[in-house]
Structures are given as C-alpha cells and as structure tokens.
Amino acid sequence: MENNVLIFIHLMAAAVAVGSLAYCLLFFLPVMEKLPEQKIPEEHSVAYKALEVLAPSVLGAVLMLIGTGIYYLLTNYTRQVDLAPGYYNLFGVKMVFVIITLFLSVYHTFTLRARIADLDLSPENRKLVPATLKKMKSLGQMILATLTLTSFLGIWLARF
Numbered sequence: 433m434e435n436n437v438l439i440f441i442h443l444m445a446a447a448v449a450v451g452s453l454a455y456c457l458l459f460f461l462p463v464m465e466k467l468p469e470q471k472i473p474e475e476h477s478v479a480y481k482a483l484e485v486l487a488p489s490v491l492g493a494v495l496m497l498i499g500t501g502i503y504y505l506l507t508n509y510t511r512q513v514d515l516a517p518g519y520y521n522l523f524g525v526k527m528v529f530v531i532i533t534l535f536l537s538v539y540h541t542f543t544l545r546a547r548i549a550d551l552d553l554s555p556e557n558r559k560l561v562p563a564t565l566k567k568m569k570s571l572g573q574m575i576l577a578t579l580t581l582t583s584f585l586g587i588w589l590a591r592f
C-alpha cells in the first residue's frame with residue numbers, strides 16, 4: 433500500500449512537471465505570442481506571469497520526485513536483491529539525468545527568475561526582462577527534454 437502511494441506521488445509529480453512545461457512552452461506561449469502586441473510594461477506580459485509561476489512549480493515537482501524516489505528506495509532496500517544485471521547501470525544513467533534536471537531547474541528559478549523578480553523594488557532590472565524571458569523559455573525546453581528522458585528511464589527501470 434505504502435509503495436503504491438509513493439509511486440503514485442512519484443508519477444503525479446512527473447506528470448505535473450512534464451505536463452506544465454509542455455503545455456506552457458509548446459502550446460500556451462506560442463499562441464499568446466500571436467496576439468496583437470499591447471503597450472504594457474514587460475512585467476504585465478503573459479510570458480512574464482506564466483514563467484514566473486512555471487519555474488518554481490517545476491522545481492517543486494522535481495524536489496518531490498527526488499524525495500519520493502529516495503524514500504521508495506529506503507523503504508524497499510531489502511527487496512533490492514536478485515535484480516536483473518544492468519539494473520544499476522540504468523539507475524545510474526537515470527540519476528545523471530536527475531542531477532542535470534535539478535541543476536537546470538535551480539538555475540531557472542533562483543538565477544533567471546530572481547533576476548527579473550520584484551521590478552518595483554529594482555526598476556533598473558526592467559531592461560533585462562526580454563532577454564531573460566527568452567533564456568527562461570529555452571532553458572524550460574531543455575528541462576522538458578531531460579525530464580521526459582528521465583521519465584522514460586524511470587518507466588524502463590520499473591519494468592527491468
């Protein structure tokens with residue numbers, strides 16, 4: 433029962449992270465960019481508002497994945513015997529992608545997002561907004577790619 437709950441949370445976190453990145457970067461923002469341009473401050477643009485919420489949400493889901501993954505292994509350590517040869521090779525490759533995803537997501541939230549946050553307190557950063565939003569979109573696509581690959585490796589691992 434406990435395992436089912438843990439894997440359920442693990443899978444839900446993966447679905448939220450991949451789903452929100454895919455929806456925002458592949459469908460929502462490209463459609464919004466087609467709307468006629470409006471003369472409003474950068475911090476009121478749809479891209480700013482969407483990416484401001486997206487970056488920490490994805491980081492939260494990645495932390496949840498790491499937490500549930502480690503907890504699953506800790507509570508099942510006595511069952512980690514007689515595994516098919518190659519199980520830990522696959523696990524190692526998955527962990528490399530997990531670490532890459534975590535670093536990218538931390539940079540996304542704590543460097544790029546922080547650079548253009550609270551513009552009323554630091555208005556000099558306003559000129560950084562267009563370039564930073566562009567970087568956040570490309571980094572988000574990279575996170576989407578590494579997360580998709582990690583999810584594939586996770587599914588492979590569970591059926592190895």
Ligand code: HEM
Pocket residue numbers: 439442443446494497498499500501502504505529530533579582583584585586587588589590591
């Ligand atoms: C970006 C991070 C991660 C993603 C996207 C991810 C994704 C997945 C997915 C989709 C599964 C398949 C579950 C199933 O089909 O039943 C899975 C399984 C698994 N994950 Fe993760 N995972 C991540 C991080 C981690 C971490 C950090 C650990 C451990 C330290 C971990 C340990 C496991 C284990 C042990 C399984 C196999 C469970 C079984 O044998 O049934 N995962 N993961």
